[in-house]
Amino acid sequence: MNIIGPDKLIWGVEDLAAAKQFAVDYGLTPQNEHYYSALDGTGIEIRAKDDKSLPAALTTGSMLRKTVYGVKDQATLDAIKAEFTDREVKVLADGSLELVDDMGFVLGFQITIRTTNTEKAERINAPGDVNREINQPGVTKTDVPRVQSLSHVVYFVPDSVKAEAFFANRLGFVTTDRFTGVGPFMRPAATQDHHTIFFIQAPAFMQGCEHFTFHMAGPTDVVQAGTNMVNKGYQSFWGPGRHLFGSNWFWYFKSPFGCNMEYDADMDQHDESWQGREAMIGPDNSQAFLLQYREKWAPGPGGPKP
Amino acid sequence: MVQSLKLTMNKIFLGVIDDFAEEQAKGFDLNHSGSDTFFIVRSKNKLFAYKDSCPHYGDTTLPWKRHHYLNNVAEYIVCAAHGALFQIENGKCIQGPCLGQKLTKVPIEISEQNEIWIDQTIIKEFNL
Ligand code: FES
Ligand SMILES: [Fe+2]
Numbered sequence: 028m029n030i031i032g033p034d035k036l037i038w039g040v041e042d043l044a045a046a047k048q049f050a051v052d053y054g055l056t057p058q059n060e061h062y063y064s065a066l067d068g069t070g071i072e073i074r075a076k077d078d079k080s081l082p083a084a085l086t087t088g089s090m091l092r093k094t095v096y097g098v099k100d101q102a103t104l105d106a107i108k109a110e111f112t113d114r115e116v117k118v119l120a121d122g123s124l125e126l127v128d129d130m131g132f133v134l135g136f137q138i139t140i141r142t143t144n145t146e147k148a149e150r151i152n153a154p155g156d157v158n159r160e161i162n163q164p165g166v167t168k169t170d171v172p173r174v175q176s177l178s179h180v181v182y183f184v185p186d187s188v189k190a191e192a193f194f195a196n197r198l199g200f201v202t203t204d205r206f207t208g209v210g211p212f213m214r215p216a217a218t219q220d221h222h223t224i225f226f227i228q229a230p231a232f233m234q235g236c237e238h239f240t241f242h243m244a245g246p247t248d249v250v251q252a253g254t255n256m257v258n259k260g261y262q263s264f265w266g267p268g269r270h271l272f273g274s275n276w277f278w279y280f281k282s283p284f285g286c287n288m289e290y291d292a293d294m295d296q297h298d299e300s301w302q303g304r305e306a307m308i309g310p311d312n313s314q315a316f317l318l319q320y321r322e323k324w325a326p327g328p329g330g331p332k333p
Numbered sequence: 334m335v336q337s338l339k340l341t342m343n344k345i346f347l348g349v350i351d352d353f354a355e356e357q358a359k360g361f362d363l364n365h366s367g368s369d370t371f372f373i374v375r376s377k378n379k380l381f382a383y384k385d386s387c388p389h390y391g392d393t394t395l396p397w398k399r400h401h402y403l404n405n406v407a408e409y410i411v412c413a414a415h416g417a418l419f420q421i422e423n424g425k426c427i428q429g430p431c432l433g434q435k436l437t438k439v440p441i442e443i444s445e446q447n448e449i450w451i452d453q454t455i456i457k458e459f460n461l
Contacts, residue, residue, distance in 0.1 A: 235415075262368075
């Protein structure tokens with residue numbers, strides 16, 4: 028099935044003003060009262076938790092109310108509708124589909140709203156392999172990192188085997204790598220991103236979103252955007268660093284969405300020839316390296332000193 | 334006289350009760366580590382102090398922004414990483430990944446003049 032990846036996450040939050048401010052400070056652009064988007068049009072819809080337009084909440088307190096996937100075309104929507112004869116599939120006014128998956132999460136499917144309106148990946152130069160335009164500084168003080176595209180969602184699920192089976196067998200996702208006893212990283216058929224979902228096995232009372240993230244143009248933007256967040260008083264949860272599975276750079280921040288919100292960049296791309304790996308989860312396998320923010324500093328007392 | 338002076342020298346002044354509005358929280362970073370290590374909540378005219386460390390992983394702080402320890406209606410302490418809710422009076426997690434576990438209570442002292450103090454030995458003992 029030609030599913031591309033998450034187009035939109037719909038939230039029912041407790042503190043609407045805080046969540047909206049956080050979204051703007053993170054770097055998303057308000058398109059209307061509820062919708063905050065990245066450059067390519069993907070994004071998050073932020074509503075009050077008692078908003079009547081929202082699908083029912085899980086009983087765990089999770090604020091994530093719906094994950095909407097972007098698909099290639101109407102034929103894919105038709106195929107999804109035809110696949111799920113075992114449950115109710117609603118066709119909403121905008122033509123999108125809505126159904127509840129085997130874990131109880133509400134999923135939506137729509138012809139993708141993604142545009143190609145993203146920036147070039149960060150260009151780096153190495154001896155004999157020059158990628159950045161001549162006379163183009165790689166970084167300046169005035170650079171504004173821009174959020175490119177909704178990347179992936181990580182879910183706590185009570186049965187990661189069942190979750191994997193649902194996405195593999197019913198929606199055509201492929202497992203790229205796996206943490207033993209924890210769960211799979213999966214990508215849908217119409218993207219080569221290492222993962223758009225990762226499932227973490229957890230007690231039923233934890234079911235919900237562990238984190239979600241947007242792609243940035245490169246590691247510099249991840250670190251620059253994260254630094255901006257720190258300077259605005261937001262609190263880091265984990266990072267900056269670089270994961271091993273997926274090779275994506277990361278920086279996670281706690282958020283008013285009841286889960287972490289991450290920046291990521293430079294994720295591995297895979298096709299059918301990829302052989303999935305498996306490892307035990309833990310600090311050593313979760314990252315190649317981990318750094319920690321420090322206030323700007325330079326040798327010498329604020330001026331040139333030999 | 335000498336005794337009481339010494340006691341005062343062994344304590345760190347954290348402020349006065351009136352620094353806290355009702356149903357408000359505040360984090361403290363006594364070592365200027367860049368991250369608060371404990372926090373005090375004023376609720377129903379009482380003060381409660383806890384280590385700023387979520388029992389879910391035991392090694393990360395709670396708020397999404399400095400001093401934002403309480404939920405919107407100031408009914409619970411929140412860990413913003415995965416939305417855990419804790420009772421203000423006893424630090425017990427009633428929803429979220431650390432369900433049933435507790436925040437670590439930090440002993441503080443309140444003088445007759447409504448001043449809030451913390452003992453150096455507590456700071457050492459709790460690694461604050
Ligand atoms: S770290 Fe606090 S709820 Fe997960
Ligand atoms: Fe991630």
